[in-house]
Amino acid sequence: MNNYRFLNLPKNPLINNFATIQNLLKSSEDNLARVGAGAQHNYECLTNVKDFISPNVLDIFQQLDLRPKFFACFAKKNISKLSIKDRQLHYDIFLDKKKNDWVSIPFAINWELTPGHTVFHWYDVPVEPGFPDKDREDLPLKELLAGTYYQSPGQRGLPNGTKLIEKVQVTGPILVKTSIPHSVSFDSTASTRYNISLRFEFDDAPSWEAALKKLEPLIVK
Numbered sequence: 001m002n003n004y005r006f007l008n009l010p011k012n013p014l015i016n017n018f019a020t021i022q023n024l025l026k027s028s029e030d031n032l033a034r035v036g037a038g039a040q041h042n043y044e045c046l047t048n049v050k051d052f053i054s055p056n057v058l059d060i061f062q063q064l065d066l067r068p069k070f071f072a073c074f075a076k077k078n079i080s081k082l083s084i085k086d087r088q089l090h091y092d093i094f095l096d097k098k099k100n101d102w103v104s105i106p107f108a109i110n111w112e113l114t115p116g117h118t119v120f121h122w123y124d125v126p127v128e129p130g131f132p133d134k135d136r137e138d139l140p141l142k143e144l145l146a147g148t149y150y151q152s153p154g155q156r157g158l159p160n161g162t163k164l165i166e167k168v169q170v171t172g173p174i175l176v177k178t179s180i181p182h183s184v185s186f187d188s189t190a191s192t193r194y195n196i197s198l199r200f201e202f203d204d205a206p207s208w209e210a211a212l213k214k215l216e217p218l219i220v221k
């Protein structure tokens with residue numbers, strides 16, 4: 001349990017119904033049709049967190065002195081199963097405009113919204129990561145969320161010599177370390193797999209250790 005903690009949080013953090021988020025992700029689903037043609041993301045990042053995440057959940061974070069910055073919504077349409085060999089190994093980064101440089105994102109809190117078998121994997125990778133071109137215009141979300149790559153941009157699977165260091169089946173709301181190489185496999189029973197990933201102001205918890213400390217009251221023992 002080095003790279004994750006399950007959290008005592010509602011099973012679904014959304015306000016109202018699931019239909020809202022499904023509609024919202026429609027454009028994300030459409031993007032999937034272009035994955036093979038070079039679309040670089042299949043998620044949306046929403047900064048109007050209060051419109052989607054329930055006040056109860058937001059209150060909890062406020063009490064912990066953590067300000068939600070945005071959440072990423074992922075949708076995988078008509079893909080019921082993706083294994084690690086189909087995924088892009090990466091760690092999470094965002095483009096810090098002031099520094100004009102990539103900064104790693106230390107953690108996320110994730111919810112799986114559809115039934116299925118999702119496994120988060122963390123790896124030790126023997127090669128240095130590559131970073132997207134900072135000026136790329138087809139990465140519209142880069143100031144919020146992007147990812148490193150290994151070997152070549154968009155490369156799926158794992159480089160030779162990569163070692164699995166930890167994995168966990170996601171069975172509830174989970175804090176995950178996102179600043180080291182990771183990849184997620186899933187085998188969903190739904191036709192579209194949805195999940196959301198809540199991210200916080202960088203300065204509120206700029207490291208994994210800081211996140212653990214702030215979220216301590218929520219950690220499932």
Ligand SMILES: [Fe+2]
Pocket residue numbers: 090091092147178182
């Ligand atoms: Fe990630």
